Amino acid sequence: MLRHLMTAMFTTKLLFTPTAIIMSALLRDIETAANEKLDQPLRDYLNRGAMDDLTLRANREAFSRLRIRPRYMVDVSHRDLTVQVLGHTIRAPICVSPFGLNTAVHSNAELDTAKDQFGTIMAVSSGSRVTLEDIAGAEPSLHKWMQLFIYRDREVTRDLALRAQASGYKALLLTVDMPVLGLRYHNQKNNFTNADNRVNYEPYGAGARVADNATWADVAWLKAQVDIPLVIKGILTAEDARLAVDSGADAILVSNHGGRQLDSAPATLEALPEIVAEVGRECEVYLDGGVRSGADVFKALALGARAVFVGRPVCWGLVHSGSEGVKSVLEILYTELDNIMTITGCPTVASITPSHN
Ligand SMILES: *[C@@H]1O[C@H](CO)[C@@H](O)[C@H](O)[C@H]1NC(C)=O
Numbered sequence: 021m022l023r024h025l026m027t028a029m030f031t032t033k034l035l036f037t038p039t040a041i042i043m044s045a046l047l048r049d050i051e052t053a054a055n056e057k058l059d060q061p062l063r064d065y066l067n068r069g070a071m072d073d074l075t076l077r078a079n080r081e082a083f084s085r086l087r088i089r090p091r092y093m094v095d096v097s098h099r100d101l102t103v104q105v106l107g108h109t110i111r112a113p114i115c116v117s118p119f120g121l122n123t124a125v126h127s128n129a130e131l132d133t134a135k136d137q138f139g140t141i142m143a144v145s146s147g148s149r150v151t152l153e154d155i156a157g158a159e160p161s162l163h164k165w166m167q168l169f170i171y172r173d174r175e176v177t178r179d180l181a182l183r184a185q186a187s188g189y190k191a192l193l194l195t196v197d198m199p200v201l202g203l204r205y206h207n208q209k210n211n212f213t214n215a216d217n218r219v220n221y222e223p224y225g226a227g228a229r230v231a232d233n234a235t236w237a238d239v240a241w242l243k244a245q246v247d248i249p250l251v252i253k254g255i256l257t258a259e260d261a262r263l264a265v266d267s268g269a270d271a272i273l274v275s276n277h278g279g280r281q282l283d284s285a286p287a288t289l290e291a292l293p294e295i296v297a298e299v300g301r302e303c304e305v306y307l308d309g310g311v312r313s314g315a316d317v318f319k320a321l322a323l324g325a326r327a328v329f330v331g332r333p334v335c336w337g338l339v340h341s342g343s344e345g346v347k348s349v350l351e352i353l354y355t356e357l358d359n360i361m362t363i364t365g366c367p368t369v370a371s372i373t374p375s376h377n
């Protein structure tokens with residue numbers, strides 16, 4: 021008994037050794053500290069959504085409403101959080117969402133995120149201040165996906181896709197939920213502009229505007245241009261998931277753009293089950309939007325997501341302490357997921373099932 025108690029105390033003490041101080045802080049603390057460093061326009065740009073923030077809040081509420089059904093008396097002494105995403109094994113089912121203009125909140129955002137001391141997949145935004153080639157050159161071992169859109173000039177799309185493939189990006193992440201920017205009134209009120217994040221588009225001129233006449237035919241066309249997998253980001257319905265897969269998509273990222281596009285769009289956790297039911301046997305399905313804890317990761321996995329992506333938490337980490345902060349955020353989510361898996365009787369990611377929700 022005494023030995024057990026001492027072991028517990030020793031473990032607790034270990035958590036608070038100096039190098040682990042940031043890691044033992046909750047994600048909420050990093051969020052608060054980061055936001056205190058930002059002025060109002062940047063806080064709004066980072067944290068808020070479109071119009072009335074209905075979908076922004078819905079993402080969080082959906083996670084909060086869902087409960088976890090734990091199973092006990094399972095041997096959880098050895099746990100394995102690794103998962104394969106498009107054939108690539110990562111430490112845990114926690115990846116990094118693309119975040120356009122994250123250099124507004126942290127000057128070295130792309131390259132600090134790309135240091136990836138955690139060991140995951142980073143989706144690089146096309147709206148960055150460093151070219152996709154420079155990110156690849158700085159961090160050649162990083163497992164990168166390239167986010168892009170269908171542009172008015174389809175040759176721009178093709179050229180960007182080929183540049184990403186040539187630079188070692190392992191997949192394209194095509195955003196389909198932005199035929200036009202969502203109405204983000206706070207940015208207008210704050211005079212917030214995004215002038216200098218178009219470095220990837222410099223060779224192209226006016227054709228490099230996001231198209232509002234793109235269709236699924238463009239997805240099939242883009243798929244035929246490249247050899248790397250094509251992941252579709254922004255799917256919220258079974259109908260579109262079906263069309264995406266039939267157009268050649270290799271995987272689907274269920275996303276509502278962090279609530280920044282269509283206000284009143286469903287929470288991603290609400291949309292996930294119908295999409296998994298429709299295409300889950302044919303392709304991998306991921307989720308982003310509102311993931312703030314290991315319990316959230318667990319809930320999404322239980323509903324059929326292969327992995328989750330996080331956007332704002334990575335930005336809070338960046339603002340808090342650069343690449344160290346990014347690592348801390350991902351380690352917190354890892355530690356929490358490991359803890360939840362242990363208490364729910366799930367020693368592996370594959371053992372997390374719908375019966376746990
Ligand atoms: C889409 O619109 C652009 C102009 O914005 C035009 O140049 C292009 O030809 C159109 N493409 C298709 C497939 O309709």
Ligand SMILES: *[C@@H]1O[C@H](CO)[C@@H](O)[C@H](O)[C@H]1NC(C)=O
Nearest residue numbers: 060061207208209210211212
């Ligand atoms: C935004 O710009 C307008 C026009 O230049 C100005 O009147 C207004 O005060 C500015 N608002 C903020 C919050 O800076």
